[in-house]
Amino acid sequence: MKVTIAITALLQLVTADTLVNVLTGANETTLLSLVTSVPTVLTALQTFNGTLFAPTNDALAATVNAGFNASDLTALANVLEYHAVPGTPFSGANFTGSAFLTTLQKNPVEAVAVSSGIQIHSAFGTPAANVVKSLPYDGGYIHIIDQTLIPPANIVDVATAANLTALLTALTSAGLATTVAGLSNVTILAPTNAAFEAIASVAENLTTDQIKTILLTHIVPGIVYSTDIITAKSLPKVNTLSNQTLSIQFNGTNVLISGAGNKSPATVLVADVLADKIVVHVIDTVLLPNLTATAVSPTPTKATSSAVGITVGLVAAVVASYFL
Numbered sequence: 129m130k131v132t133i134a135i136t137a138l139l140q141l142v143t144a145d146t147l148v149n150v151l152t153g154a155n156e157t158t159l160l161s162l163v164t165s166v167p168t169v170l171t172a173l174q175t176f177n178g179t180l181f182a183p184t185n186d187a188l189a190a191t192v193n194a195g196f197n198a199s200d201l202t203a204l205a206n207v208l209e210y211h212a213v214p215g216t217p218f219s220g221a222n223f224t225g226s227a228f229l230t231t232l233q234k235n236p237v238e239a240v241a242v243s244s245g246i247q248i249h250s251a252f253g254t255p256a257a258n259v260v261k262s263l264p265y266d267g268g269y270i271h272i273i274d275q276t277l278i279p280p281a282n283i284v285d286v287a288t289a290a291n292l293t294a295l296l297t298a299l300t301s302a303g304l305a306t307t308v309a310g311l312s313n314v315t316i317l318a319p320t321n322a323a324f325e326a327i328a329s330v331a332e333n334l335t336t337d338q339i340k341t342i343l344l345t346h347i348v349p350g351i352v353y354s355t356d357i358i359t360a361k362s363l364p365k366v367n368t369l370s371n372q373t374l375s376i377q378f379n380g381t382n383v384l385i386s387g388a389g390n391k392s393p394a395t396v397l398v399a400d401v402l403a404d405k406i407v408v409h410v411i412d413t414v415l416l417p418n419l420t421a422t423a424v425s426p427t428p429t430k431a432t433s434s435a436v437g438i439t440v441g442l443v444a445a446v447v448a449s450y451f452l
Contacts, residue, residue, distance in 0.1 A: 144264040147173060151182060154263060154272060158185040162198060166205045172232065177267035178214040179229065181237070181248060181257070183276045191276040209233040210250070210279045217268030220246050220259060228353055228400075235280050235405060250277040252286050252401050279404070284309050286403040287318065290410065294324035302339045308347070312405035314369075315348040317385060319414045320397065327414060344370035345387060345417040351407050352376075354399035357383050372417035383409070389416030 144150065151160055159182055163170050173180075183191075198204055210233040218229060218239065223246060228236040238249040240256070247256040248271075257275035264270075280286065284305070287296050295318050299305045308316075347369040357363060363376040375386040377393075384393035394413035401408040 144266045147176060147180065147265045147267060147270065150263050150265040150270055154182070154261070154270070156182050156185070156272075158188045159183060162188065162204060163208060165198075166201055166208060169205050169208045172209075173212070175267075176212060176214065178212065178216070179218040179268050180265075180270045181211045181213075181273050181277060182270050183211070183257070183273055184260070187257075187274055187276050196276075206233060206279055207276070210235065210237070210277050213237070218271075219264075219269050220262050220271065226355060228355070233279055235402065237277055238400065238402070246271075248273055248275075248277060250402070251280045252403070253289050254278045280402040280406075281404060282309060283311070283316065283403040283406050283408070286401060286408065290318075290398075290401060290408070291321065292318050292410070294321040295319060298324070298339070298343055302336060302343055304340060304343055311347070313349070313351060314406055315350065315352040316403075316406060316408045317346040317348070317374075317394070317415060318401075318408050318410050319346070319394075320410060320412060323394075323412055323414050341370045341372070341417055342414070344368060345372045345374070345415050348374070353407060354383060354396065354409065368417075370417055374415065385411060385415065387415035388418035 145153070148160070163173060192198055196203070196207075210231050212232045213229040214232060218227075220239075223239065224241045226238055226240045228238050230236050240247045240249060244258065246259040248259065249256050254277075255275050257273035257277060259271045260274055261272040262269055263272070281289075284296065287293075296305070299308055345368045348366055349369065352363075352366075357376055358378045361378050366374045366376055368374060372388060375393075377384050377386075383396040383399065385396065386393040390413065392413070394411040394415055396409045397412050398410035401410065
């Protein structure tokens with residue numbers, strides 16, 4: 129059966145028309161008009177092979193009515209490139225589960241199989257797009273969708289929208305906000321506000337360097353999706369930007385993340401939140417590294433700002449409970 133489907137799909141591609149002709153036949157007039165206004169995108173699509181997600185005329189009109197400035201050609205190119213996935217075409221036939229597809233814009237979209245068909249997820253907080261029709265063209269597949277896909281925002285905006293305000297305060301207090309805002313190709317494990325509140329009993333016994341170590345332990349080089357973890361079942365030694373390691377497991381129900389200083393692992397509450405070239409997993413516990421192995425200067429400087437003091441206090445109580 130799978131061989132028959134594959135042969136049928138191949139024959140569809142061989143006999144299909146060009147991308148522009150198929151879009152014209154599908155009455156994608158608004159999309160074609162927008163593509164024509166950006167010469168670089170038009171040139172790229174003329175020889176494009178892969179998958180194109182094509183919003184309906186109504187979807188694009190709704191995006192403009194919501195405030196998107198289509199005359200800003202840089203912003204328009206960014207959005208249009210986010211709808212094109214180069215490489216092996218995604219037909220959607222017999223698709224189950226979920227998959228991340230990297231676009232020409234360099235950020236992924238997530239395809240998810242649902243009871244009604246296939247949904248495409250983009251930026252955090254935006255509605256999922258439903259695939260309403262799939263059409264082959266001579267270089268791949270066009271999927272007509274009922275929403276415009278919006279590229280992920282920067283990590284600070286995403287964290288703000290996701291109400292991860294305690295994490296943002298901690299990063300700012302430790303002098304890491306600018307560093308984190310400039311990162312790409314990393315995975316961030318983001319504790320909730322409640323996770324920070326849960327460690328609110330304090331004793332100010334941590335240095336600023338130790339706070340930085342804790343925060344950098346929540347950042348993993350490279351993109352790790354929940355699907356990668358579920359497939360692997362166990363990632364026993366995951367490096368972080370603090371040079372500490374974590375252990376990650378999928379127990380059949382939840383993704384669990386253990387740090388050297390935690391009695392119990394953190395649970396991933398919300399997986400695969402997309403930020404610009406970053407993926408975020410929201411977790412329910414602050415991860416604690418092995419601070420006893422952290423290098424400390426002979427005369428450590430205590431955190432002095434009120435915000436840093438709050439962060440020190442939040443983390444110190446847990447450190448005391450785990451290490452003392």
